[in-house]
Amino acid sequence: MSNLILNSLEIRNFRAFEHLQIERLGRVNLIVGKNNVGKTSLLEAIQLYASRGAPLLIWEILGRREESRLRYSDHRVNIEELLTALKYLFYGRREVMSYFGPIQVGSINLLETALSLFVGMYTRQVDEEGKRQWRLLQPEEYDLADSPTPRLTVQIDGKVSISYQLDNTLSPRLLTSEIKEINSVFSVANGLTKRQIGELWDNIALTSLEKDVLEALRIIAPGVEGINLVSDTPASRDRIPIVKIRSIDEPLPLRSLGDGMQRVLGIALALVNARDGILLIDEFENGIHYSAQPDLWRLIFRVANRLNVQVFVTTHSWDCIEAFQQATQENTQNEGLLIRLENKRGKLVATALDEERLAVITREQIEVR
Template identity: 30%
Template sequence: MKKHFINHIGIENFKCFQNLTIDGLESVNLIGGKNNVGKTAFLEAVELLVSSNETYDLVVNIYKLLTRRQTNNLSNDILLDFIREDETKVKIYTKNKKLRLAVHRYEIKDIIPTTKLSYAINEDEKSLSIDRLLGQSLQKIDRRIDNINFISSAKAQEQDIAILYGSLVDLDREDFLNDSLRIFDDNIISIKQRATKNNVILKLKLKDRQMPVLLSSLGEGINRYIAVLCAIWASKDGFLLIDEIENGIHYTNYQKLWQIIFQASADANCQLFITSHSKECIEAFNEVQLEQENNRGAYFEFYKNIKTDMITASKRHKEQLKYSLTHQGRVRGE
């Protein structure tokens, strides 16, 4: 495990989590489980943790989290949905870093009541009014860290892929992507960028076409495949979070995808956190783990504990996962 990687995380009162702790995180971490057990929320908690190095980063990242998940970005319509119902304090932590968030309501005689958010990293604590947090003042502030990326479950915008591809070009890894694309589809020769007056367009050179074709003209699978592979190298020495990795990708390509992900994550020194709803995708992940002993992967199944009604996570080692997948265990991907 690389020094900057996370091998333990604790989450308290963030979204659906009351008290979740996970140990034994690896280079490539796959999160499975039924719907509504917090898989996406877990990615968001990890993102807040790894992308907030200074205290002010935390409040900016909270704002971006709220506006990304809520379709209407008008300040009056943004809700503080990152705190578990009926709670006022959130904590996300590892061994060396602790994020704390708390909502405080102040009522002073003859003064309009105000609500403040206190936010802290380790012992450095600050606060601001909720009105300011939900206003427009944070909208244009860019505190993004270059080697931390989040790929949502939706189809990636071509402009976002072009930015990720630019990072790959800077690292002189175009051959990696072209070789990987040919594994995915042997009709593909290479990917190309074409600059226009206002934008950058991605095209693919194909064996059966004389002229390169627009990436946008091809299917969602190739779009997601390119986005994932570019994002790994764009996250070199950092972190990549991918929600529902299987979206748009045909199940026959899952094993190829995992083989490339394991190799690229090791070469780029990138720690990945990935969710999946697909049993076939989880099976392919485990098959690659079993075939290649040097792969540093871990599978965690999220589920709601019947006795405590709390969401918890169980780490399944390779042989345990294989047994569960073949004997109708609790692993759920459908």
């Protein structure tokens, strides 16, 4: 597992995590725990890390939870609205202009090389070449500076530092990331949208990766022979997946075979599009019958290893844990880990369980959810 993007994980000041450490990560990681222990937040932190703090991704994360209703347009945006929305990302929902330390995500004991994110106050100054540059102010300079301006600041590897404008000229053009991102795909709990499925399909259409998608669909419907996407309606840009079933002449809408097929399609497309990157799946079990889960996990292990994908998945389901354990036990490369999040005396902590301990948990039916 030497090619893993993250061999361990340390998070500071992000959402519910004041300081979280996971000392070991695998190729495929299943995250469990009670409600409100931060399972989805853990996925978000990893996605933020992979995006290298891309501002557009930050607003997408906030939008998923309806923490921000801001939309990108040419209309003016209130600065206070932006700062109020951003505080949801910081531990304790503290005011972002109050300095309690940046959000940090990276490998354990290497936070100086990790992603660091904060909102700072800047002022314009003229450098030695006569160019106007942004300079980060210290708190004691706020009242003395000329026109201090809040800017979203991203630091990578302790070296690269970029700040993004956060004022009433907000637009996508001004929030385009200038740092090379790590490839990542996030399949949210309620599945991918039609637009997302269309984009992911277009990326792999007519390539060998189609075979992996078909193999996933055949876990539920063995008679599937082919898949394509067609226009939803003549006036719509959305497309819907249709499938060819053995012994049936006409293609069928995929959803006519059940919501589970749509969910499996989304997971499979996300997986093959995450090559050399990270796949994130929230609430894996949604829409998927327990009997199909062991084979789907086997497929994920196999394809993730072949395409060099690191996988992070959350679940509330005991059936999902048992299916994961079966696939992990059969995997000869010891690539699966169960990560349990729990609240201990008001602090969120993580415990990583390898295949041997996971086998004991499922055999003895020890509660870990």
